[in-house]
Amino acid sequence: MSETKSSSSNAELVPESGDDRVLIARGDWTLANVQQLSSKVESLAGRATRLDASGVSRLDASGALLLERLFCRTGQKPAESGLTGQWRTLFEAVHSACDDVHQPKPEPEPQWRQVLIRIGQSVVDVIESTRELLSFMGVTVHRLGRTLLQPRRLRLTSTVYHMEQTGLDAVPLLILLSSLIGAVVAFLGATVLRDFGAELFVIDLVTFAFLREFGVLLTAILLAGRTASAFCAQIGMMKSREEIDAIRTLGLDEIEVLVLPRLIALLITLPLLAFIATIAGLIGGLFVSVLSLDINLTLYLDRVEQTITLKHYLVGVIKAPIFAVVIALIGCLEGLRVTGTAQSVGEHTTTAVVRSLTMVIVIDALAAVYFMEIGW
Numbered sequence: 001m002s003e004t005k006s007s008s009s010n011a012e013l014v015p016e017s018g019d020d021r022v023l024i025a026r027g028d029w030t031l032a033n034v035q036q037l038s039s040k041v042e043s044l045a046g047r048a049t050r051l052d053a054s055g056v057s058r059l060d061a062s063g064a065l066l067l068e069r070l071f072c073r074t075g076q077k078p079a080e081s082g083l084t085g086q087w088r089t090l091f092e093a094v095h096s097a098c099d100d101v102h103q104p105k106p107e108p109e110p111q112w113r114q115v116l117i118r119i120g121q122s123v124v125d126v127i128e129s130t131r132e133l134l135s136f137m138g139v140t141v142h143r144l145g146r147t148l149l150q151p152r153r154l155r156l157t158s159t160v161y162h163m164e165q166t167g168l169d170a171v172p173l174l175i176l177l178s179s180l181i182g183a184v185v186a187f188l189g190a191t192v193l194r195d196f197g198a199e200l201f202v203i204d205l206v207t208f209a210f211l212r213e214f215g216v217l218l219t220a221i222l223l224a225g226r227t228a229s230a231f232c233a234q235i236g237m238m239k240s241r242e243e244i245d246a247i248r249t250l251g252l253d254e255i256e257v258l259v260l261p262r263l264i265a266l267l268i269t270l271p272l273l274a275f276i277a278t279i280a281g282l283i284g285g286l287f288v289s290v291l292s293l294d295i296n297l298t299l300y301l302d303r304v305e306q307t308i309t310l311k312h313y314l315v316g317v318i319k320a321p322i323f324a325v326v327i328a329l330i331g332c333l334e335g336l337r338v339t340g341t342a343q344s345v346g347e348h349t350t351t352a353v354v355r356s357l358t359m360v361i362v363i364d365a366l367a368a369v370y371f372m373e374i375g376w
Contacts, residue, residue, distance in 0.1 A: 011026075011027040011033035012026050023074075028063075031060055037066050067083075129355070140260070143259070153256060159261040166265055167268070170222060170223065177218060178276075178281045182280065182282060185205065190293055200303065206281065211312040212315045217360070231352070232345075235336055236345040240344075262332060270320045282304060330352055334348040
């Protein structure tokens with residue numbers, strides 16, 4: 001008890017003799033004296049316009065808060081109080097913290113402005129990502145050209161492995177999806193054409209749809225979801241485990257080691273998978289036509305043979321290498337952009353799938369308009 005009283009007696013806040021508008025602070029402005037000093041601050045700070053803190057011998061955060069309250073009451077700048085440099089750093093830290101707490105929150109942007117900001121930011125992101133993709137494509141084409149001129153640089157084992165992973169392993173699922181889509185297209189066509197007595201033209205509908213569009217489009221959509229995500233996750237995990245840094249340390253090029261085998265594998269397998277998807281779709285239409293529409297098997301095959309032309313097949317297969325390049329580059333690029341955390345791997349994998357699907361559908365729509373305009 002005696003120690004507390006002795007400590008309390010060392011802290012003072014008194015008016016200057018003859019002028020109660022000037023207050024003098026001296027002694028220990030610490031937590032032990034806060035209760036005594038708080039009552040004096042409330043009683044004396046009403047008329048005060050200036051504070052002299054040059055006599056403060058000790059200061060902690062509690063005392064600094066009381067000085068901050070006095071400066072707010074008097075309207076005086078803390079630099080004019082005479083507080084010694086020994087305690088000024090502590091007071092300035094408390095003062096800045098108080099400013100952050102009491103700083104008024106900015107008013108929220110109007111709703112229409114927020115919408116415009118998000119639209120503008122989305123446009124900028126699309127432009128920036130497109131520029132980055134084109135730049136990455138240029139680097140990859142350069143490495144591909146160098147590899148073609150020096151075939152020994154090609155990593156054949158890795159390429160064959162990715163051909164199996166992206167091509168052979170996807171065949172069962174692709175056949176199932178394509179045959180079911182072929183059956184659905186045949187059912188829908190029969191529903192409409194039955195009213196006109198033209199059920200035979202269901203064969204033409206299924207053939208045209210899969211030769212020109214559905215065969216390669218279904219393959220690209222399947223690989224955009226299956227392969228682009230796998231490429232991104234594989235390279236992203238290598239990035240997070242610093243394996244790519246090790247590749248660079250060994251003097252190897254990560255584009256040649258990681259990107260080119262995946263790109264070449266997809267360039268080879270996607271056209272083959274598109275052909276398999278086309279055949280599977282025609283078989284799905286065949287089952288519906290024979291079992292549900294009472295169309296003879298021989299008639300179906302003859303009609304398909306009459307409908308199939310090289311022009312229609314080329315319209316579909318020309319798009320396959322373009323889709324392969326887009327899917328492979330986006331998957332690898334997003335993998336290389338991973339920052340090293342598991343969350344980053346998930347985010348970039350999602351981005352790879354979304355961007356691949358979007359680019360595939362946009363390119364297919366533009367190609368359909370182009371071929372229609374040139375009469376193909």
